Amino acid sequence: MDLTYTEDEEQFRDELRSWLRANIPDEWTRPGFWRSLPSDESFRMRRDWERDKAMAGFAGIEWPVEFGGRGGTPGMKAIYDEEMVAARAPQTVNALGLTFLAPTVMAIGTAEQKRDIIGPMLRNEVIWCQGFSEPGAGSDLAALSTRGVRDGDEFVVNGQKVWTTNASHGDKIFAMVRTEPGDSKHRGISMLLIDMHQPGVEARPLRQLSGDSEFGEVFFTDARVKATDCLGSLGEGWGTAMLLLSFERGASGIGQYTEFRRQYDEIVRVARRLGRAQEPVARQQLARCLAELECLRYHAMHVLTQVEQGRDLGSEASLTKLQWSETFQDLWEVFDDIAGPEAVLAQPRPGLDLIPMQAQAFWSRSVTIWGGSSQVQRNIVAERLLGLPR
Amino acid sequence: MFFALDAEQLTFASTVRDFLAHRFDLDKVRAVVDDTAGDGAPAALWKAAGEQGWLAVLVPEEHDGLGLGMVDAQVIARELGAGVAPGPWAPTVLAGEAVRLGGSAEQQARLLPRLATGQLAATVALRGEGGRYAAAEAPFEARDGRLTGRALPVEYPGIAHTIVAAAGDGLYLVDPAAPGVSVTALSAYDGTTRVGAVELDGAEAEPLPGIDAAAALLDRAAVLTASDLAGVAREALRRTVAYGREREQFGRPVGSFQAIKHALADLHVGITMAEHAVLFAAHAVDAGLPGAALAVSVAKSKAGETAVAATGAMIQYHGGIGYTWEHEAHLFYKRAKRQAAVFGDVTMHRERIAALTIG
Ligand SMILES: Cc1cc2nc3c(=O)[nH]c(=O)nc-3n(C[C@H](O)[C@H](O)[C@H](O)COP(=O)(O)OP(=O)(O)OC[C@H]3O[C@@H](n4cnc5c(N)ncnc54)[C@H](O)[C@@H]3O)c2cc1C
DSSP, X not given: OBOOOOHHHHHHHHHHHHHHHHHXXXXXXXXXXXXXXXXXXXXXXXXXXXHHHHHTTOSSTTSOGGGTOOOOOHHHHHHHHHHHHHTTOOOOSOHHIIIIIHHHHHHHOOHHHHHHHHHHHHTTSSOEEEEOOBTTBSSSGGGOOOEXXXXXXXXXXXXXXXXXXXXXXXXXXXXXXXXXXXXXXXXXXXXXXEEXXXXXXXXXXXXXXXXXXXXXXXXXXXXXXXXXOEESSTTBHHHHHHHHHTOOOGGGHHHHHHHHHHHHHHHHXXXXXXXXXXXXXXXXXXXXXXXXXXXXXXXXHHHHHHHHTTOOOTTHHHHHHHHHHHHHHHHHHHHHXXXXXXXXXXXXBTTBOOHHHHHHHHHTTTTTTTTSOHHHHHHHIIIIISOOOX | OBOSOOHHHHHHHHHHHHHHXXXXXXXXXXXXXXXXXXXXXXXHHHHHHHHTTTTTTTSOGGGTSOOOOHHHHHHHHHHHHHTTOOSSHHHHHXXXXXXXXXXXXHHHHHHHHHHHHTSXXXXXXXXXXXOOSXXXXXXXXXXXXXXXXXXXXXXXXXXXXXXXXXXXXXXXXXXXXXXXXXXXXXXOSOTTSOEEEEEEEEEEOEEOOOSSHHHHHHHHHHXXXXXXXXXXXXXXXXXXXXXXXXXXXXXXXXXXXXXXXHHHHHHHHHHHHHHHHHHHHHHHHHHTOTXXXXXXXXXXXXXXXXXXXXXXXXXXXXXXXGGSSSSTHHHHHHHHHXXXXXXXXXXXXXXXXXXXXXX
C-alpha cells in the first residue's frame, strides 16, 4: 500500500498550482460568477483561458509529447484534475473532444488526423461536438438514421442529432452516420468528422430544465464531408464508437471527489445557517452521502492503481459511473431535503444564496442519463461483470 | 500510488480461502450451527488458524508473531466472513491487539506468544447491555483494581482464557476463573458464532497500563468486523448470481430478468465500495493517518448496510428455497445481521461521520 505520488508528480503539482494561482482572477472563483455572465461571453472567456493554459503546458497532461501532450504520468493527470477543482478553475469547454475524440484519434487515427485534430483541439481552435443521439436513437444508438450518401470523394449527409452538448458553440462534430446499407444494425455506420460551419448544418439551442442551453439540436441538410474525414474505417463506425466510449474519465475520480466534497461542505454550511445541522435525520443523511463520497475517492485510487499497472479496466467504467453519478444525485437530494421550502426560492436571501446550489441540484438529474444511463450501466455491470444472462 | 493488495496478501487470502473450501465447507459450518450444545470452536479450524499464522498476523515478531498490519488482518477476516466460518479468531486477535496496544512489556511477553499460536483463546468485553460501543461508555466500573458490571454480547466467553474488559479508566485483563466472574452462554440466532454475557461483581482485574487503547481497540474491531461483512456480502452475491444463471422460470434463467439484474448490479457496486472502504480504513489505521477515525466509520457503516442488503437479496432471489433452514442463505443473513450491529451499527458510525464532518 502506498498512497503517495512520486517526487516528479509532486513537483508537477507545485508548478501547476503556481500557474493557476497566477492566472485565475479572484472574482472568477466566487460561487455563481460564471452564471452571472451571458453564456456566450462566459464560453469565450473560458475558451481563451483554456488556450493560454495549454500554451503554458498544462493540457493533454498524460498524452504523448508527439501529439502536443505533456507526456506525463496517470498520477499527474489525477493531480491535474484535483488541482483544477481545488483552484476553482474554469471548466473545460472542449470536454467531449478532450475526453473522447482525442484518445480515439491517437489510437486509430491516420497520421493526418493526429496532426490536424489534436493540436488545434488542445488550443481550443476547434470545439468539438459529439453527434451520437438522435430523436429515435438514444440508449439504442445503433437505431440511428442519419444518412450519408457517397458523391465522388464526399458524403452528403441528411438527418438530425439531438441533446448535442455545445451545439451552438461547436466548430466540428464527430457524428455517427449510416453510410452503407449494413446487413445488421451495427454495420454500415461511419464516424464522420463534419464541419459545422457550412450551409448544410444548422444548430438550434434547446432549453434545459435548469433554464440553461448547453445542448441543442443539429440538423444536417445535404451537409458535405470528405470521405477521408472518417475516424476508423468506413462502415466500421460501431467499433470506433465502442472504442471512443471506452475512454471513460477513469483517473478523474479524484477530481470529482474533490469537487463533490466541497459541495458537501457547502451543503453543511446551509444546514448550519438554517439551524438544521444538529437534526439527527439530516446528520444521518449527510453522513451517508459523505461515506459514499469517500468510497468514490478510494475507488479513484483503485482505478489509478490499475491504470498505472497497465491493466485494462474494461466494463468496470460502468461501475465507476454508477458510483459517482448516483452519489452526486443523492447528495443534491439531501440538499433539497435540508433546505426545505427555501430550496425552491430562486432569489438570494440575506446570507443565503442558494441559486448556484440549485443549479447543481438540477444538473444532478442529468448525470444519470448522459454517458450511458444508469439503467444501461446496470445492464452492463450485470451482464459483463457479473455474468448474468442476457 | 498503490491502493491494492500486494502479492503476499493475495497469497494469504487464497490460502485461507482454499483451506475453508477444502477442509471447512458449508456442511462443516452447518454441523457447528446445529450442534447448539457444542462450544462452536471446531478444533480443526483452530489448529489451522494457529499453524498458518491467522492468529499471529498482528503479533509483533519479537513475540513470535508475523508482525503484519490491519491490511493483512482484514484479508483473513474477509475470507472467514465469506466462509461464514465459526470460531474465536476475531476476539482472540482483538484481545491480542489490546495487549499489544495497552499492555506492559511483561504482559506482552506473557500473553502474545500464546495468543499467536492458538495456545490460548481470548475475547473482548467492550459494551454494556443496551449501551453503545464507545470508550466513554465502558460496561465496567473499576474500584481499587476490581471491576463490576455486565457486558454482552461477548464472543466465545466460554472458552476464553483471558477476557479484555473495558472500564471507564481503561482496559483490564480478567481471568474467567477468578472469583466474582460469571460467564453465561446466550443463545443467539447466528449459529456461526457463540456469544455470551460476562458479569463481574468486584472481580479482581489486571490493568493494561497503556492509555487510549480502548478507543484504538474499538476502531480495530470495527475494521475487522467490516471486513468480515464485506466477505459475507461478496459471497452472498456470488451465490445469488450463480443461482440466477441456473434457475429457470417462464422459460428463461431468472437472472436474465432486469428487475433482478439491476438489483444485483447495484449490490456489486456497493460491495466493491465496501471492499475499498475496508482496505482504506485498515491502511489508515496501520499508517495512523489523520482521517483514520472517519475511514473506520465509513467502512463499518458501508459494509454493514451492504451486507444486510446483499444477504436479504440472497434470500429474495432464491425464492422459497431461500427461506428454508436447509438452504445456506440464512447462515449469511444472520451473520450479516449480527456483525452489522456489533462494534457500532450503521447509525452510530454515521453519527460519528457527522460529528467529524459537521461538528
Ligand atoms: C445534459 C445532457 C447532455 C448530452 N449531451 C450529448 C451529446 O453531447 N451528444 C450526444 O450524442 N448525446 C448527448 N446526450 C444524450 C444522451 O446520450 C442520451 O440522452 C442518452 O443516451 C439516453 O438516450 P435517450 O435520451 O434517448 O433515452 P432513452 O434511451 O429513450 O431512455 C429512456 C429511459 O429508458 C431507459 N432505458 C433505455 N434502454 C434501456 C434498457 N435496455 N434497459 C433498461 N432501461 C432502458 C433509460 O435508462 C431511460 O431511463 C446528452 C444528454 C443530456 C441529458
